[in-house]
Amino acid sequence: MGISRESKAQIRQRLEDGLPGYRMGRAATGEMGSWVRAVRQSVGMPAVEFTRRMGVREQEVYRIERAEQKSSLELGTLRRAAEALDCELVYALMPQRGTLGEMAAAERAARELARREALAKADERRVAEGKPRKGRDPQLAAIKELLRMAGVKS
Secondary structure (H helix, E strand, O other), X not given: OOOOHHHXXXXXXXXXXXXXXXXXXXXXXXXXXXXXXXXXXXXXXXXXXXXXXXXXXXXXXXXXXXXXXXXOOOHHHHHHHHHHOOOOOOOOOOOOOOXXXXXXXXXXXXXXXXXXXXXXXXXXXXXXXXXXXXXXXXXXXXXXXXXXXXXXXX
């Protein structure tokens, strides 16, 4: 069962409403290499304390921070790191350009264009095979009209 159009629009609007905060947070931090390291250091938590809270060895903390920089850190590990820092992990996907509504409209337009192109190609194949164009054969249309006028049901 799919989501109704109204529900999609409502969900999209809620997401749109929350995006400015994420954009401001990203802009404020710039291209930070590791949020884990930045938060840990900004609150003054030594790596030793962080390892104790996470239940890992100290070298694991540095591995986590490097993995985050490389975008190879698992989300579950990032969530555990956030909890160890008394933080909440907030995960967001933001449009690179425009709004989610604009993206949805562009996606609909792209699907419609693809549908029209597929119909045009199918029509071209029919003509190339010597078959009449679907719904466009004038002789067939004239015959059907004559039969209709004569009261013959097709």
